[in-house]
Amino acid sequence: MGSPVGRRILQHPVLGSLPEVPTCRIAVDGKWIPAREGEPILAALLAAGITVVRTTERYGAPRGLFCGIGHCSDCLVTVDGRRNVPACGTPVRDGMCVETSRRA
Amino acid sequence: MREIVTEILVIGAGPAGLSAARSAAEQGANVLLVDNSHVSGGQLVKQTHKFFGAVRHGAGIRGMDLARKLTAESKREGVRFLLGTSAVGRFAAGLVLKDAQHKLVLARAQRYVIAVGASERGVAFRGWTLPGVMTAGAAQTFLNLHRVSIGDRVLVVGSGNVGLILAYHLRQAGCDVACVVEARDEIGGWAVHASKIRRLGIPVLTGVAIEGARGQGRISEVTLRSLHRRWGGTWRLNVSADAVCLAVGLSPRTQLLQQIGCDLAFSAVLGGAVPIHDRCMQTTVPGWYVAGDAAGVEEATVAMEEGQLAGLSAAHELGYGSSRSYERKKAEIRSFLDELRAGPLSGDRRAAKEKLCLSRSG
Amino acid sequence: MSLKEWMIRRRLRRGSIVSARIPALDHGRLATCPGIPAEARLQEGPVAVIECAEEIPCNPCEMACARGAIRVGHPITNLPVLDTRLCIGCGDCVAACPGLAIFVVDASQDVRDVVTLPYEMLPIPCPNDVVALVDRRGDIVGSGRVTHARSSSETDRTAVITVTVPKGLGMLVRSIELPGQRHV
Numbered sequence: 040m041g042s043p044v045g046r047r048i049l050q051h052p053v054l055g056s057l058p059e060v061p062t063c064r065i066a067v068d069g070k071w072i073p074a075r076e077g078e079p080i081l082a083a084l085l086a087a088g089i090t091v092v093r094t095t096e097r098y099g100a101p102r103g104l105f106c107g108i109g110h111c112s113d114c115l116v117t118v119d120g121r122r123n124v125p126a127c128g129t130p131v132r133d134g135m136c137v138e139t140s141r142r143a
Numbered sequence: 144m145r146e147i148v149t150e151i152l153v154i155g156a157g158p159a160g161l162s163a164a165r166s167a168a169e170q171g172a173n174v175l176l177v178d179n180s181h182v183s184g185g186q187l188v189k190q191t192h193k194f195f196g197a198v199r200h201g202a203g204i205r206g207m208d209l210a211r212k213l214t215a216e217s218k219r220e221g222v223r224f225l226l227g228t229s230a231v232g233r234f235a236a237g238l239v240l241k242d243a244q245h246k247l248v249l250a251r252a253q254r255y256v257i258a259v260g261a262s263e264r265g266v267a268f269r270g271w272t273l274p275g276v277m278t279a280g281a282a283q284t285f286l287n288l289h290r291v292s293i294g295d296r297v298l299v300v301g302s303g304n305v306g307l308i309l310a311y312h313l314r315q316a317g318c319d320v321a322c323v324v325e326a327r328d329e330i331g332g333w334a335v336h337a338s339k340i341r342r343l344g345i346p347v348l349t350g351v352a353i354e355g356a357r358g359q360g361r362i363s364e365v366t367l368r369s370l371h372r373r374w375g376g377t378w379r380l381n382v383s384a385d386a387v388c389l390a391v392g393l394s395p396r397t398q399l400l401q402q403i404g405c406d407l408a409f410s411a412v413l414g415g416a417v418p419i420h421d422r423c424m425q426t427t428v429p430g431w432y433v434a435g436d437a438a439g440v441e442e443a444t445v446a447m448e449e450g451q452l453a454g455l456s457a458a459h460e461l462g463y464g465s466s467r468s469y470e471r472k473k474a475e476i477r478s479f480l481d482e483l484r485a486g487p488l489s490g491d492r493r494a495a496k497e498k499l500c501l502s503r504s505g
Numbered sequence: 506m507s508l509k510e511w512m513i514r515r516r517l518r519r520g521s522i523v524s525a526r527i528p529a530l531d532h533g534r535l536a537t538c539p540g541i542p543a544e545a546r547l548q549e550g551p552v553a554v555i556e557c558a559e560e561i562p563c564n565p566c567e568m569a570c571a572r573g574a575i576r577v578g579h580p581i582t583n584l585p586v587l588d589t590r591l592c593i594g595c596g597d598c599v600a601a602c603p604g605l606a607i608f609v610v611d612a613s614q615d616v617r618d619v620v621t622l623p624y625e626m627l628p629i630p631c632p633n634d635v636v637a638l639v640d641r642r643g644d645i646v647g648s649g650r651v652t653h654a655r656s657s658s659e660t661d662r663t664a665v666i667t668v669t670v671p672k673g674l675g676m677l678v679r680s681i682e683l684p685g686q687r688h689v
Binding site: 314 | 558639
């Protein structure tokens with residue numbers, strides 16, 4: 040099994056300490072996870088150790104972060120009922136409801 | 144549809160676009176700069192390492208700080224920024240954009256600079272679609288911009304400067320790097336980058352390819368295969384890794400260039416299909432300029448110089464700036480570009496660029 | 506595990522670069538670079554050692570030396586030339602090199618050599634810390650004591666670490682590792 044624990048980079052030799060920003064929470068497949076204000080949905084998922092962002096329609100194959108820049112469509116999730124939202128480029132909002140297993 | 148009118152529209156706010164916008168605005172032109180990201184700086188924002196090049200052109204400064212510096216300079220010159228805004232396409236009425244509120248906007252300009260950069264290539268192998276396999280840029284974005292780890296034990300595919308620098312970034316972020324593998328029999332990047340990671344104990348294996356990856360839900364193991372005869376016969380090795388980063392090259396983003404109908408040529412050295420442009424960075428479509436990686440994959444320093452050239456030329460075409468200062472600045476920039484493309488490690492980019500410009504004058 | 510697999514895995518652990526270009530830049534070949542001082546100068550006291558062997562466009566080192574001991578000129582792909590008569594081994598150039606390729610070595614002392622090196626990892630050691638000494642290949646070659654650890658806005662987050670090393674290892678040690686840091 041893959042690593043279940045994500046990690047935020049709290050200290051970095053060049054970037055310094057992780058700045059304090061307001062936190063919120065988003066629901067992912069029915070479970071609340073913490074998120075930092077302004078970060079993309081995919082960052083919150085990775086920090087929570089969630090690496091499977093969607094499953095493919097035909098074979099149910101797991102997909103996750105690939106290009107990170109909105110080109111590849113591997114990270115499309117359903118947000119508040121709206122489908123095909125790119126998790127890498129969409130900022131979190133408190134109370135947002137994300138589904139990873141809905142077909143894109 | 145909302146309409147915006149401007150004199151010079153620059154598409155892409157990376158080093159090339161920011162430089163084009165700033166230098167055009169410096170000459171007095173009205174400039175609008177758009178980028179689909181919410182942050183300006185392009186690829187610079189995730190580069191935590193100090194840049195090479197000439198000190199008077201920003202060498203020694205960390206990429207992310209250079210992004211802030213260029214952004215501040217552009218703003219100071221009065222460049223108007225529209226972030227979170229993507230270029231949808233060019234139509235008869237003008238360039239259609241989609242803004243941050245997902246509303247369509249019609250932009251009309253007298254000159255356009257396309258500085259949209261390049262996109263990363265991928266390499267397919269069994270299991271490459273599994274979560275954990277990502278591009279080098281994706282890894283850097285999430286490590287350095289969003290400050291989230293992308294894996295505990297990472298394998299890097301590709302030993303160009305991108306892959307070598309990524310291995311360094313990974314260790315700085317606290318991720319273990321299993322190794323860097325390179326299919327060719329020599330590393331592609333500069334020895335200085337390889338030396339930095341070698342000191343950290345990171346193996347760089349040339350003549351080795353990634354053959355497959357497997358895992359439940361995300362990758363947990365990778366199979367490497369030797370290619371080069373120095374290994375004395377073919378071997379396969381399983382290496383545990385929970386992330387694989389592909390640093391296998393970039394290609395110019397040509398969608399908008401193709402749509403405007405400019406001529407493209409193929410150049411392997413420059414990353415694939417590249418727009419033919421003259422020495423003022425104008426494409427074969429009058430009024431449309433190109434700069435940076437979209438004009439051929441090189442480096443940020445080259446992107447900044449080409450951007451300046453494009454911005455200056457576009458502004459001059461509109462009557463801004465004296466001819467004498469224009470000729471002088473153009474000559475300065477071209478001479479510095481030659482210097483940046485000199486040396487045995489520039490991979491014939493200078494010759495490749497000259498070939499692109501051969502049929503054009505100016 | 507077969508012998509072949511063991512040998513391959515051993516290469517993976519040692520951090521070697523299996524490439525023709527890189528081993529050529531090891532000590533023997535580096536000695537011909539214009540940024541490397543002669544053996545005699547190393548015995549006289551601290552001096553810069555610029556391990557820059559490939560012609561890439563880069564010149565921050567030239568600007569970093571207040572005494573003008575480093576010369577790149579034009580084109581900026583020239584290898585930096587060190588004038589060892591002007592160099593006093595102050596170390597201002599160490600943090601300036603974007604490639605972390607500049608060091609200061611003092612091989613003039615009787616019982617130890619002293620190496621000053623650039624370092625961009627965490628944690629940054631403190632003076633008096635004992636650290637593992639690492640060579641260009643990533644192998645641990647001994648242990649040493651940190652005498653200075655400088656990181657300021659002037660060095661732009663590149664820490665400059667001075668460490669004492671066993672006599673004779675001054676031209677070998679190029680990095681450090683702190684306890685618990687070794688990744689295998």
